[in-house]
Amino acid sequence: MDEFKISVLTPEDWVLYKTVRLKSLRDSPDSFGATYEQEAVLSDAQWQLRLDLQSRALNALPLIVQIGDLPVGLAWGVIHKPDVATAHIYQMWVSPALRGKGIATSLLRAIKAWAIDQGCHLLALAVTIGNEDAVNLYESSGFIATGQLEALRVGSALCVQPMVMQLGSAV
Incomplete structure (x- = not known):
């Protein structure tokens, strides 16, 4: 596999x-709270x-993964006030052809390091029930089911399981 690069998205x-x-x-329509139909109609603005992030007063880390110029992964770290x-x-996704190659783990590591730098004590996410590959990734990275x-x-019949990781554990 060609080397992948993780970078922070800017406006x-x-x-x-x-x-x-x-x-x-x-x-992966069953992995996200939003749908393609909802987001495809958003304006360029x-x-x-x-x-x-600055104009939205949002403390976030929007990450993209690329191999060359090809986008192959995405994830956001977000800290909500208060x-x-x-x-x-949020928005954790890796291209199906590249799953299992360490990209998702690298995204988790980057968000974990950012969260620690921001003074956070906990990482939280929600994973769709039945998405065993994602559940296994998160569990092997130190997340535990909670709540x-x-x-x-x-309107969805699908459910998500909240998961958390105490920061300081290995990813």
Whole structure:
């Protein structure tokens, strides 16, 4: 496999972000709270605003993974006020052809390091029940199931399991 590169998305990367986000929603519709149909209709300005963290007063780490110019992965770390002790992981996705190659683990490591630098004590995410590959990834990375199952999104029969990791454990 060619070497992959993880980088932080900036507002200038909005077209790249839009491309990989829509690709992830098409590929894995049962993994996200949003749907392809909801996000495909967003305006260019809305895509740009998502990455303009300063104007949104959002403490976040939007990451993209590329092999050459090809986007092959995505993940966001987000800290929501007022609970600044917890960082959340959203939009985690790796291209199906490249799963199992260490990309997702590298994304988790990057978000974990960022969260520790931000003073967080906990990483949190939610994983769709039945997505055993994702559950296994998160469990092997130190996440544990916690709390009640929640609906993936309004109207969905699918549920997600909240999971957390105490920071300081190995990823």
